[in-house]
Amino acid sequence: MLNVFDVVKLTEIDHKEIDSNQVxxxxxxxxxxxxxxxxxxxxxxxxxxxxxxxxxxxxxDLMKALADHTPLPDDVLDEYEKVLREPIFNINFVPKRGQVELVVGE
Structure with missing residues (x-):
């Protein structure tokens, strides 16, 4: 099963990595x-x-890189890791808004 990280890593919109307002x-x-x-x-x-x-x-890999290259405290990195490991049950692409909806917790 895919998780949030997998989708963020693999998804592009108009051949560009998704940015924070697109997910x-x-x-x-x-x-x-x-x-x-x-x-x-x-x-x-x-x-x-x-x-x-x-x-x-x-x-x-991502958690190590963020720990090495940002001043983020451990508790923030722990929360980041939790959301990135969240399993994805479905993905809905919304082209008119340029968004990707990640369906979790079904």
Whole structure:
């Protein structure tokens, strides 16, 4: 089963890596999960600023790179890791908004 990290790593929109405002976490009914979305947007934003994703192949790689290259405290990195390991049950692409909805927690 894919997790949030896999989708963030593999998904591109118009041949560019997704950025923080293009990914939304929802439940099975399409209801946005504001807490997970905000956390994931923060992760993606920091990834784009500090990390070369061409050299990252797993959540563990990403956590190590963020720990090495950012001043983020351990508790923040722990929360990042939790959202990145969240299993994905479905992916919904919303081309009109340029968004990817990641369905979790079904």
């Amino acid at each position: 939304v976490v929802t439940d099975g009914n399409g209801k946005p999960n504001a807490v997970l979305t905000e956390l994931l947007n923060d992760v993606v934003g920091n990834m784009r600023i500090f990390i070369n994703m061409d050299e990252i192949y797993s959540v563990n």
